[in-house]
Amino acid sequence: MASGCNLGLGPGKEYTFVIYAYPVGNYIKGRAALNLFVEHVYHRAAPGGTGGVKSVTNYSSPLTQARAKGFSDILFLDSETGKNIEEIAAANIFILKGNVLSTPTLKLGTILPGITRKSIIDIARDFGYQVEESVIPVEDLLEADEAFCTGTAVIVNSVGSVTYQDKRQVQYNIYISSSHSDGSCDSYWIKTAIQFPFSWTLFSL
Numbered sequence: 001m002a003s004g005c006n007l008g009l010g011p012g013k014e015y016t017f018v019i020y021a022y023p024v025g026n027y028i029k030g031r032a033a034l035n036l037f038v039e040h041v042y043h044r045a046a047p048g049g050t051g052g053v054k055s056v057t058n059y060s061s062p063l064t065q066a067r068a069k070g071f072s073d074i075l076f077l078d079s080e081t082g083k084n085i086e087e088i089a090a091a092n093i094f095i096l097k098g099n100v101l102s103t104p105t106l107k108l109g110t111i112l113p114g115i116t117r118k119s120i121i122d123i124a125r126d127f128g129y130q131v132e133e134s135v136i137p138v139e140d141l142l143e144a145d146e147a148f149c150t151g152t153a154v155i156v157n158s159v160g161s162v163t164y165q166d167k168r169q170v171q172y173n174i175y176i177s178s179s180h181s182d183g184s185c186d187s188y189w190i191k192t193a194i195q196f197p198f199s200w201t202l203f204s205l
Contacts, residue, residue, distance in 0.1 A: 033160030
């Protein structure tokens with residue numbers, strides 16, 4: 001952060017590098033399935049902005065109002081058309097339809113390239129899913145077989161329902177079996193896969 005003696009419009013002349021470390025619990029209390037509210041008035045980020053970086057400006061959102069109404073989190077739509085899904089307040093989102101697992105593309109610069117997101121993409125492809133990073137209309141979310149969110153704090157968390165334009169539009173089946181016989185890409189199954197054929201560096205605290 002800027003820590004010099006100048007005050008004005010422009011870059012700082014002196015900076016202090018600060019790292020905060022603090023123990024936290026699960027972002028989603030009780031690991032319950034998410035009840036998402038699709039935010040169609042306010043937007044998280046715009047092309048050419050800071051949507052693709054870990055900036056505090058991306059977390060100034062109407063989340064408090066949504067939680068006061070009983071929702072777990074909010075899902076933002078794109079700022080250009082207001083028709084395509086982007087992210088929830090603090091996590092990436094995936095949708096599953098048949099054998100196709102989709103997540104919003106990074107190419108527009110409005111999606112955070114989360115490491116959990118990338119890990120899920122690698123695992124899903126190894127499991128035989130067709131993974132697509134693309135522009136996703138909100139209608140595709142409403143017609144999906146399953147949806148889940150990923151992030152450092154969220155980890156992998158199923159979406160239970162979605163409310164869009166103030167109406168609960170869809171309630172998803174939440175798969176809790178580790179069996180893959182039903183064809184689901186359920187988050188439980190992904191979370192319990194422990195042998196990865198990737199060059200990952202694993203550590204525990």
